[in-house]
Amino acid sequence: MIxxxxxxxxxxxxxxxxxxxxxxxxLMAYRNDPDVARYQAWVSFxxxxxxxxxxxxxRARPGIPGRWFQFAAEIKDSGVLAxxxxxxxxxxxxxxxxxxxxxxxxxxxxxxxxxxxxxxxDYGFDSLGLxxxxxxTDCRNIRxxxxxKRLGMRQEGHFIQNRxxxxxxCDEYQYAVLREEWIAARASRRP
Numbered sequence: 079m080i081x082x083x084x085x086x087x088x089x090x091x092x093x094x095x096x097x098x099x100x101x102x103x104x105l106m107a108y109r110n111d112p113d114v115a116r117y118q119a120w121v122s123f124x125x126x127x128x129x130x131x132x133x134x135x136x137r138a139r140p141g142i143p144g145r146w147f148q149f150a151a152e153i154k155d156s157g158v159l160a161x162x163x164x165x166x167x168x169x170x171x172x173x174x175x176x177x178x179x180x181x182x183x184x185x186x187x188x189x190x191x192x193x194x195x196x197x198x199x200d201y202g203f204d205s206l207g208l209x210x211x212x213x214x215t216d217c218r219n220i221r222x223x224x225x226x227k228r229l230g231m232r233q234e235g236h237f238i239q240n241r242x243x244x245x246x247x248c249d250e251y252q253y254a255v256l257r258e259e260w261i262a263a264r265a266s267r268r269p
Contacts, residue, residue: 082205082206084096084139087197087198088154088197089193091153092153092154092194092197093151094150095150096138096150097132097148097150097162098150099132102125102132104159105128105132105162106125106128107182108161108181110122110123116219117215118180141205142167144166145166146166147166149162149194150162151181151190160181160184160190161179161180161182161185161190161191162179162180163179163191163194163195164178164179165177173207173208174208174209174211174212175202175208176212177195177202177212177213179194179222181194191225192228195229200260203260209256209257210254210255210256211254211255212252212253213226213252213254214251214252215250215251215253216243217248217250223253229255230255230263231253231254231255232253233252233253234252234253234254236249236252237251
């Protein structure tokens, strides 16, 4: 698989780009918000962890199998970092990728995560040649479930006590969409 050169992606309201050092304070603010971190793998995010994360992500390329790439989601009008959208091409099945997203509470509920995720999925199918995109969430995360449904993903799995998470077993849902389904849905969305 040839991985294309990445500069940035644009949506009507966002620029999806690599992280940079100027994102440090905004990244730490939303990643340290307990409501934002509730269903994420972390509890807190130290300055050192944030600096290391930015250093790694600023050099990373999307589409490398086995490595998450975090697209920094910048508001076009203000230049403010609103959150991030992640993509992991599965090493054992290179035509499949997992998507994730994390947005500051201040930017939730405005459709920005949907806009970012839709653009990253477009990129995965159009530029990386993916066949399938999946997303997994804690069954209690109703906002993430709603976002996956807005994206047109279908629930394919319900995994009982699938992961030890913050001190207890949690159930997870897995959603997915195939390339052919995405392309057909995208064509019907366009005027």
